[in-house]
Amino acid sequence: MEGGFLSGQMLIAMPGIGDPRFERSLVLLCAHDHDHAMGIAVNRPIEGLTVPDLLERLEIKADADLDEDLVLLGGPVEMERGFVVHTDDYHAEHSLDLGGGLSLTTTREVLEAMGRRDPQPRRAILTLGYAGWGAGQLEREIRQNVWLTVEADEALVFDGDYDTKWARALGKLGIDPQFLSAEAGQA
Template identity: 70%
Template sequence: MEGGFFSGQLLIAMPGISDPRFERALILVCAHDREHAMGLTLNNPVEGLTVPDLLEKLEIKSTILLPPDLVMVGGPVQQERGFVLHTTDYHGEFSLDVGGGVALTATREVLEAMASHNGHPSRSLLALGYAGWGAGQLENEIKQNVWLTCEPDEALIFDHDYDRKWSRALAKLGVDPERLSSVAGRA
């Protein structure tokens, strides 16, 4: 956490979160400053939509055999808009460095790179929509124990074990999900 902001950190939803869209969510905070925060959910696949399917719908021709990676629901805001989290071996003109060797790009250019031999990122995750917070909102939610935070790693961001990402992130903190309570206290 740099300067009191959570860019580059993972948010782990606590049990009892009041918004069911974020139940057991694992979110990478991509941008955070005084005015807003923005992140992508890493463990909520769009039912039946793969990256090759989406690229075909967008009329992006692939010159390589793309794995059938699932597209994520990045969050409830602007779900018609696509975002790609990727390793920094690809960096486009409008890529945003998230930290830890990960960048975010929201242009057609990154989709074309993903579908080609040259210049594609070694690992990527495509999401539709994003999670957003207004000024001070994310900080308040963290103070109210809505979210735990932890350092990301490539496996939590990019692997395909979506059902276990949440519990694996908790384990990284030494927390057993079976022992979590939806009731928070204050000392």
């Protein structure tokens, strides 16, 4: 956590977050500084929209046999804009290094790479939209116990078991989700 910022970390939404768009969300923070924060939810699949479907709609030729991975809803901001989180074995000119072996790319080039056999990222997820926070907003939400933070890892970011990612992220912190409450207490 460089300079108190959380880029490359994951946010775990606490029960009772008060915003159904983020209920049980797991968000990879791609950028965080004094002025803003930006992240991608990694556990909110868009039912019925697969990566091959989206590539076909964008008229991107796929030479490789693509898995029927679902496209994810990265967040409520600019939901028509695509983001690819991928392993850092693939690098495009405008890729953003997130640390921990992860990168973010928003160019068509990475979509074309996903459709090829080689070179392409070893692992990747395609999302539409992102989550954003203004100056100091995320820090306030963390102080208000809206979010917990945890180290990102490939299993949490890339695996397709979306229903268990939130609970597994809590488990990395030693927290059993069945013991969490949406109600705040006072000591």
